[in-house]
Amino acid sequence: MGSLAFRFMSLGFTFRDLILRPKNILETVGVRPGFTVLDYGCGPGSYSIIGAELVGRSGKVYALDISPLAVQWVQRNAAKKGLTNIETILSDCKTGLPGGSIDVALLYDTLHDLRNPEDTLKEIYRVLKPSGILSVSDHHMKDGEIVSRVTSDGLFRFEERRRTMGKKTYRFSKGD
Numbered sequence: 001m002g003s004l005a006f007r008f009m010s011l012g013f014t015f016r017d018l019i020l021r022p023k024n025i026l027e028t029v030g031v032r033p034g035f036t037v038l039d040y041g042c043g044p045g046s047y048s049i050i051g052a053e054l055v056g057r058s059g060k061v062y063a064l065d066i067s068p069l070a071v072q073w074v075q076r077n078a079a080k081k082g083l084t085n086i087e088t089i090l091s092d093c094k095t096g097l098p099g100g101s102i103d104v105a106l107l108y109d110t111l112h113d114l115r116n117p118e119d120t121l122k123e124i125y126r127v128l129k130p131s132g133i134l135s136v137s138d139h140h141m142k143d144g145e146i147v148s149r150v151t152s153d154g155l156f157r158f159e160e161r162r163r164t165m166g167k168k169t170y171r172f173s174k175g176d
Helices: 003-020 022-029 046-055 068-080 117-127 143-151
Strands: 036-040 060-065 086-090 102-108 128-137 156-164 167-174
Touching: 022 046, 022 156, 022 167, 036 046, 036 117, 046 060, 046 068, 046 086, 046 102, 060 068, 068 086, 102 117, 117 128, 128 143, 143 156, 143 167
Parallel strands: 036 060, 036 102, 060 086, 102 128
Antiparallel strands: 128 167, 156 167
């Protein structure tokens, strides 16, 4: 994605965030102080920045994206806000994180566009703690598609669907 297209997308997300309020969504998901969060496919970082504020100094947010522009955008916005608990990862799948290190993984508006969703879900499964949460939302997919894609290989178990501020999120736990 080019710079102009990315800026246009980011502007759209800014307007979306005025209505959907990422903070309310992350609080509903259960993000709390001290948590470690992976924002997989972070884009311009709407959820990463708010997540870093919610987890506080004792927590950490990893903002992963395939786009160097997205990673730069998150780094710049985190610096503007003085947030030192965000680390960016430029990748199309592997996180480089230790296994069992993540409390909550966010997969928002990304699942439909993944090159290899099976490998991505395996990587998220690997880095989630045993009690970890995978929160998925993708307005490009139907309800049944999201649940079946995430649970098809048995790694994740569907827990619930919620609607917060007009955004549907799906909560999954590890299937073991």
